[in-house]
Amino acid sequence: MIAGVALGALLLGATGTPEAAALEGLAAPLTTQILQAAPDAPVAIELQGGPNAEGLFTLLAAKLAAARMAPAALPCDAGCDDAALRSGARTLVRLTLTQTPTALRVDGELHGVWRNFWAGARDVRPTRPAAALHASVVLAAPQSPLPPGTAHALSLRSLAEVTSPLEALAAADLDGDGTDEVLALTDHALLAFDQAGQLLATHPLDALPQAAEVSRDPIGTLAVEPSPLNLLAFSQNRARGERLAWDTARHDFQTVAPLTAPRWGCGGQTFEVAFTQGENTFEPVRLPSPFPRIARRSSALSCRLTPKGLVLAYALPAGTGQEIFPGGHRALTGVGAGIGWADVDGDGTPELLTSSALLTPETDTLSVAPLSGPSQTLPVPGRILFLTAARRAGQAREAIVVAHVQADGKTALGLVEEVAP
Numbered sequence: 001m002i003a004g005v006a007l008g009a010l011l012l013g014a015t016g017t018p019e020a021a022a023l024e025g026l027a028a029p030l031t032t033q034i035l036q037a038a039p040d041a042p043v044a045i046e047l048q049g050g051p052n053a054e055g056l057f058t059l060l061a062a063k064l065a066a067a068r069m070a071p072a073a074l075p076c077d078a079g080c081d082d083a084a085l086r087s088g089a090r091t092l093v094r095l096t097l098t099q100t101p102t103a104l105r106v107d108g109e110l111h112g113v114w115r116n117f118w119a120g121a122r123d124v125r126p127t128r129p130a131a132a133l134h135a136s137v138v139l140a141a142p143q144s145p146l147p148p149g150t151a152h153a154l155s156l157r158s159l160a161e162v163t164s165p166l167e168a169l170a171a172a173d174l175d176g177d178g179t180d181e182v183l184a185l186t187d188h189a190l191l192a193f194d195q196a197g198q199l200l201a202t203h204p205l206d207a208l209p210q211a212a213e214v215s216r217d218p219i220g221t222l223a224v225e226p227s228p229l230n231l232l233a234f235s236q237n238r239a240r241g242e243r244l245a246w247d248t249a250r251h252d253f254q255t256v257a258p259l260t261a262p263r264w265g266c267g268g269q270t271f272e273v274a275f276t277q278g279e280n281t282f283e284p285v286r287l288p289s290p291f292p293r294i295a296r297r298s299s300a301l302s303c304r305l306t307p308k309g310l311v312l313a314y315a316l317p318a319g320t321g322q323e324i325f326p327g328g329h330r331a332l333t334g335v336g337a338g339i340g341w342a343d344v345d346g347d348g349t350p351e352l353l354t355s356s357a358l359l360t361p362e363t364d365t366l367s368v369a370p371l372s373g374p375s376q377t378l379p380v381p382g383r384i385l386f387l388t389a390a391r392r393a394g395q396a397r398e399a400i401v402v403a404h405v406q407a408d409g410k411t412a413l414g415l416v417e418e419v420a421p
Contacts, residue, residue: 022104023052025137025393026097027059029175029248030106034093035067036249037110037131042070044089044113046080049097052104056097084113091129103196105136134251138179138195138392154344154368154378156402159197159413164188166411167220167235169386169403170265174200174229174246178393182401182413185220187235190244190253195390195399195415203253209239219280219299221273223265234262236275266291266312267305281317302387304341304350311350315339319357325371336364338402342389344368344376344418346396353400355384364404366416378416382406390415 034043043064047053057073064071074092076083084092095108111130164186171180174192181200182193190203218236225232231253234241241259246252263270264285274283276297285294285301294301294314298321303312309326321332321339338355345351352369364384369375386403400416 020055021394022137023055023059025177025179026056026104026106026135027063029135029177030060030095030133031063031067032176033131033133033135033248033251034064034069034110037129039069039093039110039129040090040112040114041068042072042087042089043091043093044072044074044084044087045093045095046074046076046084047093047095047097049095049106050099052099053097056095056106081113090114093133095133100196103136103138103194103198105194105196105198106134108133131249132251134200135175135177136194136196136198137177153419154366154376154416155419156378156380157415157417159195159401159415160193160199162186162191162403162411162413165218166385166403167218168222168233169388169401170222170224170231171388171390171401172224172229172231173391175248178391180390180392182390183222183231184403184411184413185222185233185235187218187220187237190222190231190233192253193413195392197413201252203244205233205235205238205242208235208242211237211239213277215275215278215280217280219275219282221262221264223263223270225265225270226268230256232259232263232265232270234259236262236280264301266303267310273301300337300339302340304389306349308349311341311352313339313341313352313354315354323352336384338364338366338384338387340387340389340400342368342387342398342400343396344398344400345370346398348396350389350398353387353389355380355387358383362407366400366402368400380404380414382412385411 047057061071074084092113093110095106098105109132162184168185170183174181184191189205192200214237220235223232231244243256243259244253245256247254261272264273271287273285276283281297281299298314299317300315312324315321315335321335323330323332334357336355336357340353341350343350354367356365361383364380366378366380367375382404384404388401389398390401391398397418402414402416404412406412
């Protein structure tokens, strides 16, 4: 529990340290969530979780004080509502900080503690304000002295497991902290995970009507509109999709509008695409200039806007495909359903990510290919279905999110990162 702020001040004395950056990455979204709940001041804060809790309290209290919330530490093990009342607070924030080797995470709640005078002797907690509070940050790996653009070894870290068949994969910074969350679409739900593998939200899709013709092995689309941030989710086996926004206060997705056709994201824009009825492929895509036309049915599409222009890649069911880049293109052979882009080495130019064309491999191969030079490869258990990039706050190097089917039929989500040799 928090008993003072002296240790926190010492922890944060070196403002440029990785620890300070990680705690700032927690304090900023927590402050936003607390203020969006419109709490009554003063606010009492009860925070548990080891030595780093002191540093987090120091940052959080400073931000809330700037918003005139009059925050105060509240040491308590039980009866915290009564303790908060006795301290003069009208709102109580209770938080627990947990740390793993790869992440810091905070979970908690906010609620009012004032008593309704008209309720008499009854112990009545006000229904407002009230909010669930969550925040997480991935701890940066020790930085290599090698400059951006230098190839490192690749390492796969397990994130989570999805029991339903996966239809689409994406990443987006939902809470504005600079680190992308991982988004996984199934026929039944849209799932959001942080980069520590913690499930943040589940948005059910079962209320959506089924498509007139369903596919045995469906695909879907997850397009990200950057400003304002919206997610366009569409499952092939549903008659319509949804445009969704992230509600930071409720820590959940909110439906903005129905989606009448699947949309694919490319270069900060979204374009209407069509599924092939009864097959897990996309119909030919006719994109406006300067986007290239995809003249054949494709099993996977991916593009990226770079400082030099647009790069695009698509895979065909036969295991071939095309990579299109400013000033040229090249044929792809032996590529599977997993295809994407990520700036793995942090040099500003993304590398092409592909899987093998094998349908039921015991071990698949992730290939990371620059526009010029040798490729890097990494064995991945099972079959790779989807690949996408995930940004991390304060880092030029992007991670790769891998969705791969395991022997038991479940889909594993993993994070591939470059590590110093």
